[in-house]
Each structure stands twice: as structure tokens, then as C-alpha cells.
Amino acid sequence: MRFTTQRKRFRDLSEQEIIALAISSEEDDAQIYRGYAESLRADYPASARIFDGMASEEDDHRARLIALHQQRFGSTIPLIRREHVAGYYTRRPVWLVENLGLDRIREEAEAMERDAERFYVAAAARTTDADTRRLLGDLAAAEAGHQESASDLANRHLDADTRSNEDATARRQFILTWVQPGLAGLMDGSVSTLAPIFATAFATQDTWTTFLVGVAASVGAGISMGFTEAASDDGELSGRGSPLKRGLASGIMTTVGGLGHALPYLITDFWTATILAFVIVFFELWAIAWIQNRYMETPFFRAAFQVVLGGALVLAAGILIGSG
Incomplete structure (x- = not known):
């Protein structure tokens, strides 16, 4: 050698x-x-x-x-x-x-x-x-x-005006290519998976089964959202940027959003896992409201109200279905 x-x-x-x-x-x-x-x-x-x-x-x-x-x-x-x-x-x-x-x-x-x-x-x-x-x-x-x-x-x-205009253009492109698709994915993954995960949790009170359902729902939603975002717009006319980048942002954030409250069910104790999942859901919804306020210029309290209301409804639906 x-x-x-x-x-x-x-x-x-x-x-x-x-x-x-x-x-x-x-x-x-x-x-x-x-x-x-x-x-x-x-x-x-x-x-x-x-x-x-x-x-x-x-x-x-x-x-x-x-x-x-x-x-x-x-x-x-x-x-x-x-x-x-x-x-x-x-x-x-x-x-x-x-x-x-x-x-x-x-x-x-x-x-x-x-x-x-x-x-x-x-x-x-x-x-x-x-x-x-x-x-x-x-x-x-x-x-x-x-x-x-x-x-x-x-x-x-x-000059100052030119740099400011170019920086504004760069920020707008960043938001269109990464933030908007990622935010849509995070909202979908965090909110839409609440019902199947918590319905399974309260129906079975089996943490491993709940974890498997959560992973399946998160990964499946991520793949679906990623392909949908990439195929919906090639970016040529809208100026939203590469469909591959947007698809990756949407798909990955959708999966992350769902996995956040699925991972606690690796804990074998049902109520410990469920309480931890509730806490994580709170932080997920807060993160969504913060991103909307930071990048989309949505007033924070309005964004928080919309996200919390939607998340609470979905969560309640999942718990009620699972408990029935």
C-alpha cells in the first residue's frame, strides 16, 4: 500500500x-x-x-x-x-x-x-x-x-439604495423558495398528524403502536407534500425558484413537524409520553406563529390564534375519536 x-x-x-x-x-x-x-x-x-x-x-x-x-x-x-x-x-x-x-x-x-x-x-x-x-x-x-x-x-x-434593493430581492427569493414551502410543510406536518397520532394513542394506549402510526403518517405526509410542491410550479413564471428546493423544504419540514410529537411515544409509559407530546405540540405551534410573524409579517397574536385554534380543533378531534 x-x-x-x-x-x-x-x-x-x-x-x-x-x-x-x-x-x-x-x-x-x-x-x-x-x-x-x-x-x-x-x-x-x-x-x-x-x-x-x-x-x-x-x-x-x-x-x-x-x-x-x-x-x-x-x-x-x-x-x-x-x-x-x-x-x-x-x-x-x-x-x-x-x-x-x-x-x-x-x-x-x-x-x-x-x-x-x-x-x-x-x-x-x-x-x-x-x-x-x-x-x-x-x-x-x-x-x-x-x-x-x-x-x-x-x-x-x-450605493445604499442599490444594495438595499438587491438585499430585498434576495430576501424575497429566500422566502419564496424556502420559507413559504417549509412553513406550509411544517403546518401540515404539525397539525394534520395530530388527529391520527392522538387517536391511535387514546384508542390503544400502546406507545409503540402510536409511534409507528406517527412515523408512517409523518413520512407519508412529507413525501406527498414534497412531490406536490415540486410538481405544482416549475418556478419559471412565478419566480418562486427551483421546484427541487421547494419540494425538499416542504417535504422535510412536513416530516419534521409530524415526527416532533411522534417521537415521545418511544417512551414506554403512556401518560409520560403523551404529556411530553402535548408540550412538543405547544412549541411546534409557537414556532409556526413565530415564522409567520418573522417572515410573512403576520401579526404574532393573530398568527398564534389561527394556529392554536386549528391545532386545538384537530387535537380534540383525534382525542375524541380515539377515546370513543
């Missing part, structure tokens, strides 16, 4: 390879920024212009590095990339970041520049060769300059 890595250690790179690595890294970062710009252009044009400008900055640095390589080593640049060097900083794939929202993309861009600068500073500190140390120091200074350029671009394109 081999325990050695196939990647080359940074300290073993020649100066030519270091320049080649910097060139490929600048090229990759420019492509990442352009990918961010394209994904944001429709909804956040000002932020898209910021990433266009950052990509141009990376292009300028890449051109300077190529000119340096041609001057010192000729026009043939060795093929060496991040993944070829052990310990070199990596970049997350664009598709893992661009779906997480505007603020997450901005944070990722800042982290990209900080990681690059930190790496080059640390590498320069570990280098004894004067020319290599100077080269790594220049690259670290260039990455720090990128951060200043990003700040300048943000100040140029994102």
Missing part, C-alpha cells in the same frame, strides 16, 4: 513552476468571477458588474505574470494547477456557491482573495531563496490589491 501523495509539495516547485501555478490560478479565479456575474446578472445587475470588474482584475494580473514568465523562461508555460500541489488552497465549484444566494457569493469572493493572500504570505515566510521570496511577496501584495479593488468596485456600483 502506498502512503505517498501524487501531488507535488509547494517547497519542491521551481520558480518557473510557481509562476505557472500563479498564472493558472488567476485564470481559474477570473472564470469563477465571470460565472458569478452571469448567475447574478438577471436579478442583481449591480453585483454582476462588480464580479465582471474583479474578473478583469484577475485577467490583468494573469497578463503580467505571463509577461514575466516569457521574460525569464520563454513562452512555453508548464501545465500545473492547484490540484497538482499538496496544501495549495482550493476553490469550491461555482455550482455549489451560486445557488446559496447573493450574500454567500459575496462572502465566497472575499474568502477567495483572503485565502490566496494568506497562502502567498505563508509561502514567502518559509522560502529561503531571495528571488522566490520576492515573487511570492509580490503575489501576496497582488491578492491584497484585489481585495482593495473589490472594495472600490463595490463602492462604485453598490
Whole structure:
């Protein structure tokens, strides 16, 4: 069995390879920024212009590095990339970041520049060769300059009104894609499963049977709600976002809502389990009212009254049916 890595250690790179690595890294970062710009252009044009400008900055640095390589080593640049060097900083794939929202993309861009600068500073500190140390120091200074350029671009394109409008758009999209489907699922899972779970509990007074019925009702409702949400709207015209995301939010929260008051019936004592389930139901209904107030701007007491009234009716129906 081999325990050695196939990647080359940074300290073993020649100066030519270091320049080649910097060139490929600048090229990759420019492509990442352009990918961010394209994904944001429709909804956040000002932020898209910021990433266009950052990509141009990376292009300028890449051109300077190529000119340096041609001057010192000729026009043939060795093929060496991040993944070829052990310990070199990596970049997350664009598709893992661009779906997480505007603020997450901005944070990722800042982290990209900080990681690059930190790496080059640390590498320069570990280098004894004067020319290599100077080269790594220049690259670290260039990455720090990128951060200043990003700040300048943000100040140029994102005034207070523009940032406020883009943040409002991002919040609205978050609510449409995640909060609304998740809230609908939580309400359905928390309220609709009350009747079958407590009807079974009071009819059998068997905690294990009640638990199995609760799990079946919760999982079944979650699958149903998830598929219904995903199939009801593809998001193209409504602007509600990916049907997969909405389906996952609705399905998972439906299941969670039902499991909350099913899990106490893992306790073998019937009344202990039932009292704990009542307490959990109270907190579930309170959470629903809080989410409605926090994200849907529904007055808290009105939301609480609606949720508690509906939940109480369903709970009472389940208890009455089970006791009869």
C-alpha cells in the first residue's frame, strides 16, 4: 500500500513552476468571477458588474505574470494547477456557491482573495531563496490589491439604495423558495398528524403502536407534500425558484413537524409520553406563529390564534375519536 501523495509539495516547485501555478490560478479565479456575474446578472445587475470588474482584475494580473514568465523562461508555460500541489488552497465549484444566494457569493469572493493572500504570505515566510521570496511577496501584495479593488468596485456600483434593493430581492427569493414551502410543510406536518397520532394513542394506549402510526403518517405526509410542491410550479413564471428546493423544504419540514410529537411515544409509559407530546405540540405551534410573524409579517397574536385554534380543533378531534 502506498502512503505517498501524487501531488507535488509547494517547497519542491521551481520558480518557473510557481509562476505557472500563479498564472493558472488567476485564470481559474477570473472564470469563477465571470460565472458569478452571469448567475447574478438577471436579478442583481449591480453585483454582476462588480464580479465582471474583479474578473478583469484577475485577467490583468494573469497578463503580467505571463509577461514575466516569457521574460525569464520563454513562452512555453508548464501545465500545473492547484490540484497538482499538496496544501495549495482550493476553490469550491461555482455550482455549489451560486445557488446559496447573493450574500454567500459575496462572502465566497472575499474568502477567495483572503485565502490566496494568506497562502502567498505563508509561502514567502518559509522560502529561503531571495528571488522566490520576492515573487511570492509580490503575489501576496497582488491578492491584497484585489481585495482593495473589490472594495472600490463595490463602492462604485453598490450605493445604499442599490444594495438595499438587491438585499430585498434576495430576501424575497429566500422566502419564496424556502420559507413559504417549509412553513406550509411544517403546518401540515404539525397539525394534520395530530388527529391520527392522538387517536391511535387514546384508542390503544400502546406507545409503540402510536409511534409507528406517527412515523408512517409523518413520512407519508412529507413525501406527498414534497412531490406536490415540486410538481405544482416549475418556478419559471412565478419566480418562486427551483421546484427541487421547494419540494425538499416542504417535504422535510412536513416530516419534521409530524415526527416532533411522534417521537415521545418511544417512551414506554403512556401518560409520560403523551404529556411530553402535548408540550412538543405547544412549541411546534409557537414556532409556526413565530415564522409567520418573522417572515410573512403576520401579526404574532393573530398568527398564534389561527394556529392554536386549528391545532386545538384537530387535537380534540383525534382525542375524541380515539377515546370513543
